[in-house]
Amino acid sequence: MKKIFFFIIPFLFYTNCLHAQDFEFGKISVEDIQIKHAKTDSNANAIVLKEFGTASIQIEDNYGYSYVDYKYHVRIKILNKNGFEHGNIQIPLWRYTDRDDEITELTACTFSPSDGIMVRTDLDNKQIFLENRSKYLNVKKFAMPNLKEGSIIEYSYTLNKKNIFNFVTWEFQSPIPKIQSEFIAMIPAIYNFNASIRGFLKLTSQNAEISRECLRIQGSKIDCSRLSYIMKDIPAFIEESYMTAATNFRSAIYFELSDVQHLNGGKNNITKTWKDVDYELKNEKSFGGQMKRKDAFKEILPEILKDQPDELSKAKAIYAYIKKNIRWNRYYGKYGENAIKKSLETHSGNIGDINLALIAALSSAGLDAEALVLSTRENGIISDLYPVISNFNYVIAKINIADKSYLLDASEPLLPFGLLPLRCMNERGRVISLTKPSYWYDIKANQKDINRYTFTGSLSSEGKITGHLITYSSGYSAFNKRKKIEEAGSAELYAEKLNEQMPGLRILHHQISNIDSLDNPLVEDYEIEMKSQYDMKAGQIYFNPFFIDKTSKNPFNLNERTYPVDLGAAKEDRVTILLKIPDNFQLADHPKNLAIALAQNGGKYLTDVSFNDGVLNFTQLFQLNKALYGPDEYLSLKELFSRMIQQQKTDVILKKAI
Incomplete structure (x- = not known):
């Protein structure tokens, strides 16, 4: 069963729909004040009155690198006390090797009822905090001031997004209903993106046109595609028990960079074939290079395999050894962060370190072991339209013994041989072998x-x-x-x-x-x-x-x-x-x-x-x-x-x- 419902949006299409446009900050209407419940859900605790965003690719003047200039603006009505949680705002800022995402022009205020009038309270900049969530992620956090039942909160910001590969994901659906959500994407003609809509809701309108000379690169003027999307009367997306990532089903627009046309006429293909991906992974030092490190286990294998009579017993012994000697540092990853020797010495590593070491050890013992890259349940389902390496965030081992295959993850010491963590149970993954082309493989629990x-x-x-x-x-x-x-x-x-x-x-x-x-x-x-x-x-x-x-x-x-x-x-x-x-x-x-x-x-x-x-x-x-x-x-x-x-x-x- 397919868990993602989407279609590819043509890069340019033309309609006679109205253009999306931003709304004036701080200018609330009588209609905003009088709204008592959501049209699509009378039990909602809050409702998005208006939401508007734009995203465009720009070139940084001093260093010449490209980035996404993303502007976001939203106005939300708090209907009751249970809606106060929607006044706690968190904005993720991803961290990269050479630069991090940055927020500028952050403005926020609350309009609260007091003696028959709406009183404006602006957010104090001293109440804005930056939390270091991990080595890959910072989070900008703030709480809207003076919240009351009937308050209207509004905030806007500009995000300098350093990674242009996924451009911007615009989510029409959220945990609360929305009256209107509008998004404009400005994409220079030298960039081609695969754009897709997931979810079950239909756009109210969409429009595309040419915006002349929207970008200048090395003195050359570049035209842009101006893509606008509007959705109205949007029901809340309610998460329930027993589901994979909400992103699989929530109505949203996703972008993935396909290729870049250079001014000299050359072309850089970003979206690759599986043959390209296979070559890249096999020759990547922190992936294929780790799988090939059979020598790392040459001295210790005899002791591990002592008295093991058959291939299955050998595989179980190696699996137990890796579980015991490399503890998971709680980071995911399909690539290893350390050399196998260092992971064994420090007894620590991410998912890539652990399971690529497992594959190397199994191969060193003469067993048929392969890598299987996957996307965890909370990361989302993988599309099979075109391979995108960044969509995979996890790697496990696949070992073939006689006519049976076993999937192994050595990151959980208490899991028996052949049973994967529940986080891995996400439809299927791609098997990467050092000796043959990659292929899809279904991921199913081998035990009730x-x-x-x-x-x-x-x-x-x-x-x-x-x-x-x-x-x-x-x-x-x-x-x-x-x-x-x-x-x-x-x-x-x-x-x-x-x-x-x-x-x-x-x-x-x-x-x-x-x-x-x-x-x-x-x-x-x-x-x-x-x-x-x-x-x-x-x-x-x-x-x-x-x-x-x-x-x-x-x-x-x-x-x-x-x-x-x-x-x-x-x-x-x-x-x-x-x-x-x-x-x-x-x-x-x-x-x-x-x-x-x-x-x-x-x-x-x-x-x-x-x-x-x-x-x-x-x-x-x-x-x-x-x-x-x-x-x-x-x-x-x-x-x-x-x-x-x-x-x-x-x-x-x-x-x-x-």
Whole structure:
């Protein structure tokens, strides 16, 4: 299923639409003041009244490098207190080797109601802060002053954007609705960009024309294409659980530089063929150069591979060695930042350092290992129209043994062999081999996310329940639990925290097995004690059998979802309860047996209660058999969760025999 919906916009098109134009700063209208709710969403907490932006490529006079001159202007109405968060502004400024993005001409003010009039409060420049988010990113931050319900905030700035490759991304949709959003792109004729619109909304109007002599380079006058885009009455884009990057689905315009025409008649192709990309990556010192460094493992391989009888065992041993000896420094990257030897010596590296070292080590052992570059879930889906190296932000290893392939990421010490971090589960990636052309490869979880719970216990006539709860977890559930155990510091402290999080239930003893045996299910064995509700007067005990892995909130709340539900992996939860009931009690009522199934074997939810020979037998099965569900399946999923939540509110009622 395609997760990105877009079409290529012709570089020049002509219409009779009105030209987009900026609005006067600080001149709010009576209509702005009177707006009480958004046309597209009566429950919105804030609304963009007007939004305008322009972007053009300019040449820096002193040094001659090109940059994007981006101007942004927005006016927002705060409808209630929950909308105050939209008065906290953050503007990303990317950092490069030789220069950084810069903001100039930043102006901001708030118009707030006071005694029947709107009072203007300007932002104090001393309240503007620059946060160093990482070595690649700074963030300009400020909070709009004097916010009240009904306030109108307005700000504008000019951004000197040093990297022209992606020009500017203009997002029509945001977390709040917009009345109008307008954008103008001025692109000199010597630059050719691939422009695309993603999302499901249509432009209200668009226009293109020639702007004469908009740029001067070395005395030559260059014409520009003036491209304008307008969208009106734009609904908010609401993010929900189980989705990849919002940029895959939010309505926006994206640009990618295709080629540059030089004044002397030459041409520099930026958008390349995969043959070009293969050559570039294989010959890049920090990518292909790392993959070729088999010599880095020549001395240590014999010890790593000692007593390993076959290729799979050797691969697992090498995978375990890299996980142990190079810790992830929390930076992504498809390129290595250090030499393999340095990463091993310092026991630290980014994703490229770790997984390119893994590939080199596997190759050094005579195994068939390749690199697979991908885009993480939060980075967005990769378009296959044309290769753009910068769209890939991650690299993993692909190893081929006999007739089976395994995808490996050694950055997470608690992941078993062959299971990737959830962040990597993003449709597909491109395999880069040193010996053959690159090719696309689907990225799928090789394990289900599984939890199996078995509780065997007894109920006293006073309503106390005691027994053993045994849980078997595998896939991402086991990984997440192992991470929590590691974060807690020990299995004992993990059990203590678990005890604190479950009011009404007390863990008396615990035993957790296979914490370090990553290829096996994590096994938790708890001796527990809990109280059910006992109505002495009525002689009844109320017991909720859904106390294990209960779902209390529906993750799906939209009336319609226009983007897929992406779990990352199929899921299965099973619960079995065997509860011995006192001889003087009988089953009076219980949750009705339920069976709900999604179409085309997409999943199901089953519950069953029976009572035989003084033992209450309860089973529950919840399955989602696909990692990905389309928008057309959304309402069925929503209904499945809704009925499951309602079912889990019902109790078993045991009545004292007369």
